Each structure stands twice: as structure tokens, then as C-alpha cells.
Amino acid sequence: MAKAERVHGMGRPKVGWDFFGSELKRRRERVGLTQQQLGAKVFCSGSYIGQIENGIRKPQPELAQLLDEALETDGSFDRMCEELVNNSPYERYFADGPYLESRALTIRQYAPLYIPGLLQTADYARAVYLASVPYLTDAEIEARISQRLDRQPILDHPTEPLFWTVLDQSVIQRTAGNPSVMHRQLTHIVALTERRRIRVQVLPLDGSLPPLGGLTKLMTFADAPPVVYCEGARTGGLVDDPAEVHRFELIYGLLQAAALPQEASLDLIRSVAERYAHERP
Secondary structure (H helix, E strand, C coil), rough: CCHHHHHHHHHCCCHHHHHHHHHHHHHHHHHCCCCHHHHHHHCCCCCHHHHCCCCCCCCCHHHHHHHHHHCCCCCHHHHHHHHHHHHCCCHHHHHHHHHHHHCEEEEEEEEEECCHHHHHHHHHHHHHHHHCCCCCCCCHHHHHHHHHCCCCCHHHHCCEEEEEEEEHHHHHHHHCCHHHHHHHHHHHHHHHHHHCCCEEECCCCCCCCCCCCCEEEEEECCCCCCEEEECCCCEEEEHHHHHHHHHHHHHHHHHHHHHHHHHHHHHHHHHHHHHHHHCCC
């Protein structure tokens, strides 16, 4: 399974998904169907069936139900899928995000509102949760912070995945928590960039309107087609149609072209961090 050695913490793929894939392959071969033939029966490509069997992709519940019908498995795939989705520590709309991050070769992300989760410090994440879901208990917020931080060890690898983010300038200038929190957060981003672990650009406020309207993450893989993850308020989803992914890639190229070069972006982030350092907490 590709990149399995980089999977850590709460974001690690559950053994059950590997079992789901191996069981799908066993049942498919038992009835003498190729991946292409099974894909035609459940309205997806044979390569997608192969990705599920190899544990690269996770099926949606609707597809699990179709697999049960095609293979006459009396609802077993549907039940396995439902149990694994329900056992995920993440919101259902984001359940595929950490799983795919852990396997990605490249991650390119546009962040219009917040620092991306993979780059957040604990204090910054706490400020975001207190602002966005203030009705949660302290224990629930701390649990979500732990889940977010548990995704970050994928950046411990010296080179993979390549992580490239474009931050809207408002993200670094809008105070989350207090100036001390922002100073530590921006200093963390500078440090990751200086050791060449990530690449960062800032989309200036005095430039043109951004070509993307919300959080957008493009991911590529060694053994699977690229996908795009888009997220809004309490919603999110994957885009894997090749034509749509290609459009997102073109738009992301426009976004990078409109953003400041990396050195100019770093200079801006450093200057904003310095300003926060001199403000009262």
C-alpha cells in the first residue's frame, strides 16, 4: 500500500478499510468478474475498484450498497462501510481528508479564512474552534485539537508530501486568539518554510479577486488519480472527475500566479509576526 509508512495518529487508515478492500477482491474473484466488469455493474471505473481493493480509496455508502447488490453479499459491504465511517474521529464530510493526506505525494491548498490544519499550532487551533464551534465543551474542543495535531506528523518526513499553500493575506492579519498566538503561529510557518519543508505564498489584499471562493485542496498520488477536496461551513466533499480536477488545477495555477512570490510572501509573514510580537497579548 503506497505511503503507508507515513501514516500516523488519528489520521491513520483503519485496518478495516484494508480488510474491506481485500474482501472485495476475494468476493469479486469468486464470481469471476474483472475489476472493469464489476465497475460497470456499480457505475464506476475498473481502476476505481482497484484503488478500493488496494486500500487507496474508501467507497461511499451508496457504492457499498451497489457492491452488495452486484456481488450478492447480503449487505455486508454496506455494514462494513457504515461501521468504519461512524468510527472515524472526524466529521463525516471530512472523513476522507486525513486518509488521503497520508497517501498524497503533493498537497496544494488555498486557505481563504484560516491557517491550514496541517500547519496550525495547538493555540491557534483552539482559537479557531472557540470562534467556530463555541457551543462545544472544553473536553470536546481539546479532543478536536488532538485530532488535528495527530494529522501533522506527515510533515515529519523530510520531503513528502510536497506541501504548497496559498494563504489569503487576511488569514495572517486577522487575529486568532491574541497577538501572542498569532506570533507563534506565523513563526511556525516561517520555520517550516525556511527548512524547505513547505512552500508558502500570500495572496495580497490589493490584488485581483481570488479565482477560488473557498478552502480548496488538490492532492496527487503515486498510484491513484488526483483528487480535489473543497470545504465550506459544515460541508465538504471530494471531486475526482478528471475533467473537473483539471479545471481546478488550471484555476489553482491562476491563484499561484496572482500570489506574491515565496520570498516576498515570507517577508510579509515575518513583518506581520514582528508586529504581533510587539502588541500586547
